[in-house]
Amino acid sequence: MSLIRNDPFFAELSDFDSFFAPIIRRPHGNKEGGNVLGGHSSLFRPSLDVKEVDNGYLAQLNLPGLKKEDVDISLDKGVLNVKAAQKQENIQDNKGWHIRERHFGEFSRSWGVPPELTHEDIKASLNDGVLSLNYPKKEAEGAKKVTIN
Structure with a gap:
């Protein structure tokens, strides 16, 4: 064939x-x-969408085949990081393959979020291979006036 x-x-x-x-x-x-x-x-670099919604933002990544235990989400100084590993099944030999296109390995995706955001503000869910991250809009605190005594 x-x-x-x-x-x-x-x-x-x-x-x-x-x-x-x-x-x-x-x-x-x-x-x-x-x-x-x-x-x-x-x-292995999953697709990422970030959409502004009424009360904040919705970020979604396609992570087919991953479980929540395989995904690490962190927030560091206004940067949201998603890391995961797609583990390859143990293959004893390379015989018999006709097509082999599935992706395996580690990936990391990072993007900027409002710097006032805390990890408690982020709501994450993983359903049907789609990781959804909801986080609110946060207004940056403006300059504060200092009173002279």
Whole structure:
């Protein structure tokens, strides 16, 4: 059985992809998986959406297959950080694979939030592979007047 790429645009770039794939994958520890240019990066980097809602913000990341125990969320000086690891199943041999495109490995996503935000302000949930983070809008405290005695 022969395999055909789904996107003919990237088929022309297969030689380029084959040349650069080991260079790009090596630092990230992923020597197997999808093509670098073929629409499937070997790097695990989930999509992120941040939307302003009535009372704050809603951030969502696609984390299919992850459990809440696999995800670490932290807040540091106005930067919200999400880290997780998608563990690869133990494969004893590489025989029999026709297509192998699922992503495995660690990732980290960070973005700015209101600097007045505290970790108690953030509400997180993980449902159907989507991590949702709700946090309020916080107004920066303006300059405060100092009275001269």
